Amino acid sequence: MRIVIIGNGSGGVELANQTSSEHEVTIVELENVLYYSKPMLSHYIAGFIDKKKLFPYSFDWYEKKGITLNLGVKAEVIDRARKKLITSDGEIPYDILVIATGARPREPIFEGKEFVQTLRTLQDAEKIKEQIEKYEDALILGGGFIGLELAGNLAKAGYKVKVVHRGDTLLGLDEELTKVIMEKLRNNGVEFYLNANVLKADENGVFTDKGHVNGKVKICAFGIIPNKEIAIKSGIHAGRGILVDDHFRTSAEDVYAIGDCAEYSGVICGTAKAAMEHARVLANILRGKEDRYDFEFRSTVFKFGDFPIALIGKTKGEGRWLDENTKVFLEGEKVVGAVVIEDIRKATTLERKVKARVSVNEL
Numbered sequence: 224m225r226i227v228i229i230g231n232g233s234g235g236v237e238l239a240n241q242t243s244s245e246h247e248v249t250i251v252e253l254e255n256v257l258y259y260s261k262p263m264l265s266h267y268i269a270g271f272i273d274k275k276k277l278f279p280y281s282f283d284w285y286e287k288k289g290i291t292l293n294l295g296v297k298a299e300v301i302d303r304a305r306k307k308l309i310t311s312d313g314e315i316p317y318d319i320l321v322i323a324t325g326a327r328p329r330e331p332i333f334e335g336k337e338f339v340q341t342l343r344t345l346q347d348a349e350k351i352k353e354q355i356e357k358y359e360d361a362l363i364l365g366g367g368f369i370g371l372e373l374a375g376n377l378a379k380a381g382y383k384v385k386v387v388h389r390g391d392t393l394l395g396l397d398e399e400l401t402k403v404i405m406e407k408l409r410n411n412g413v414e415f416y417l418n419a420n421v422l423k424a425d426e427n428g429v430f431t432d433k434g435h436v437n438g439k440v441k442i443c444a445f446g447i448i449p450n451k452e453i454a455i456k457s458g459i460h461a462g463r464g465i466l467v468d469d470h471f472r473t474s475a476e477d478v479y480a481i482g483d484c485a486e487y488s489g490v491i492c493g494t495a496k497a498a499m500e501h502a503r504v505l506a507n508i509l510r511g512k513e514d515r516y517d518f519e520f521r522s523t524v525f526k527f528g529d530f531p532i533a534l535i536g537k538t539k540g541e542g543r544w545l546d547e548n549t550k551v552f553l554e555g556e557k558v559v560g561a562v563v564i565e566d567i568r569k570a571t572t573l574e575r576k577v578k579a580r581v582s583v584n585e586l
């Protein structure tokens with residue numbers, strides 16, 4: 224079977240890895256660079272790892288796996304009637320087409336946005352790294368996981384780091400957990416400005432509704448916009464992302480979507496961990512095995528500088544601290560979620576228990 228994958232990011236490369244021994248796999252990738260790890264970009268910017276560490280797979284790896292890799296090629300539109308992908312470099316026939324086009328950063332809309340950068344690609348990272356090394360400060364706008372990861376790593380590396388965030392809590396968590404996260408990051412030197420809306424940026428900083436915050440290097444991490452344009456152009460249903468069912472099927476026959484570009488019932492997963500899990504589940508489905516992805520249950524580990532944090536299942540509502548690093552969330556007596564700070568081994572055990580919806584007395 225000919226599988227054509229659009230996108231050589233976390234989801235695309237994992238799907239190619241999983242399916243190439245059984246199928247003829249072709250990847251079409253817009254960027255003219257081998258797969259690199261986006262979760263490692265802030266470690267690279269902070270100077271903790273060499274550039275080559277970002278690239279786990281060589282050209283040789285693709286060749287040995289029999290994967291045809293087309294770099295620097297844009298997928299333009301899907302000719303569904305003829306089952307051909309039209310690209311900037313010609314047509315590619317497919318039996319199965321998988322859209323794994325990821326997402327791009329949400330751009331700021333305030334005045335002076337030309338003074339602000341966003342972080343998604345290696346090219347973005349190179350630019351930010353160069354400026355941070357020159358000015359030795361970072362003003363991060365947005366307290367989502369990408370902003371906090373960057374803040375934690377840059378502060379650990381000794382840079383002066385500020386985070387401006389419009390909400391009063393971080394990562395959609397409650398006030399107690401927000402306090403713990405801020406405390407840990409403050410210990411590394413990160414300054415927080417919560418409840419502050421950015422109104423304008425200039426060369427020296429940003430003006431918020433709570434006052435001016437200085438910072439030469441400004442990085443905006445306001446969330447992501449799924450890359451759904453190819454689906455729309457090809458007459459495939461899309462909302463915020465490309466609409467899929469729990470088998471990653473789009474509205475078009477033999478066309479699937481995985482990773483950051485896919486939306487299931489309002490959910491866009493937005494993590495590399497999820498994109499890779501999508502790829503593994505889809506590989507099973509393409510093998511003819513019965514499998515589905517549970518979009519309702521999410522679990523992720525982030526590392527903000529030195530401290531890791533795991534978010535498992537539902538992390539809102541009635542919560543109870545098990546110890547100073549573990550808070551579980553309950554529906555009645557059933558455990559439906561947990562946040563674990565530092566102890567990631569414990570997070571793995573808890574994840575199994577949350578999935579099994581054990582009672583809080585069984586923990």
Ligand SMILES: Cc1cc2nc3c(=O)[nH]c(=O)nc-3n(C[C@H](O)[C@H](O)[C@H](O)COP(=O)(O)OP(=O)(O)OC[C@H]3O[C@@H](n4cnc5c(N)ncnc54)[C@H](O)[C@@H]3O)c2cc1C
Pocket residue numbers: 229230231232233234235251252253254261262263264265296297298299323324325326342343344369372450453481482483484493494495496497498523524525526
């Ligand atoms: C700085 C940073 C830190 C992160 N940290 C973490 C973390 O700690 N943990 C975690 O789980 N996740 C993290 N993420 C999120 C994670 O990287 C993404 O969720 C993941 O990369 C999504 O994988 P994907 O395959 O859907 O998309 P991507 O990895 O974005 O890959 C999509 C690819 O498709 C290509 N493409 C797009 N349109 C076309 C087209 N028309 N034709 C051809 N090619 C196209 C793009 O160039 C891109 O290479 C981080 C992201 C960033 C930016």
